[in-house]
Amino acid sequence: GGEVTPSDWAIMIFEDNVITSNVMAANVAGTSYRVSFETSAAVYSAMNPDQATKAGDALLIEVLRADNSVLASTTNTPGAWAGKMTFTPAGLSFKGDGSGDVRVRIGPHKTMNCRRFHGAIDNITVREMK
Numbered sequence: 414g415g416e417v418t419p420s421d422w423a424i425m426i427f428e429d430n431v432i433t434s435n436v437m438a439a440n441v442a443g444t445s446y447r448v449s450f451e452t453s454a455a456v457y458s459a460m461n462p463d464q465a466t467k468a469g470d471a472l473l474i475e476v477l478r479a480d481n482s483v484l485a486s487t488t489n490t491p492g493a494w495a496g497k498m499t500f501t502p503a504g505l506s507f508k509g510d511g512s513g514d515v516r517v518r519i520g521p522h523k524t525m526n527c528r529r530f531h532g533a534i535d536n537i538t539v540r541e542m543k
Contacts, residue, residue, distance in 0.1 A: 423498065423535035424519065425455040426472055427464075428527060431520030433477070437539060440484070442511030445542040448476060451500035452491040455533040463529065465494030470531045471522035474505055479513040488522050491532035500535060506542065515539075 424432055439446050454466035470493075475486040485507030517539065521531040 423453070423455075423500075423533040425457070425533045426519065426521055426531045427457075427529070429521060431518060433519075434517040434537075436479075436514040436516055438514055439539050439541070440478075440509040440511060440513060440515045442509055444509045445506060446476075446509060446539060447504055447506050447542050448474065448485075448517060448537065448539050449502070449504040450474065450489075450537045451502050451535050452489050453498040453500045453533045453535075454491045454494040455498065455530040456494050457530070462494075466491055466530050466532050468493040470529070472532045472534060473518075473520055473522045474534075475518045476505070476507050477516045477518055478510075479515075484510060484512075484515060489532070489534075494530075498533060500533075 456465035471488045471490040473488055476484045478484050487505040489503050
């Protein structure tokens with residue numbers, strides 16, 4: 414219907430939603446890695462301002478081993494919704510322990526049925542630091 418869909422979509426974490434990446438070979442013992450990403454406050458629609466990210470809402474970004482134990486994690490607070498998405502670069506560094514492939518999991522810092530977005534995350538990469 415004439416609508417142009419943007420080519421870049423951000424993941425918005427609502428209530429207790431969690432996303433997990435596919436496995437990746439980024440866990441050589443003693444090797445340093447960096448998970449880079451950008452976060453923003455989020456809302457689905459101006460018609461639902463009570464769903465918007467509030468001050469203190471936070472995203473939990475974790476690097477998981479094959480057994481789902483946490484190898485590294487960080488909490489990111491994107492701030493309160495201020496009328497538009499404004500992405501800020503952030504990241505998490507970790508050292509491989511050689512226990513096998515890893516995955517990245519992103520969800521709310523605290524599980525709550527708050528009926529709002531904890532934030533949005535985009536441009537997620539995992540790279541070896543040289």
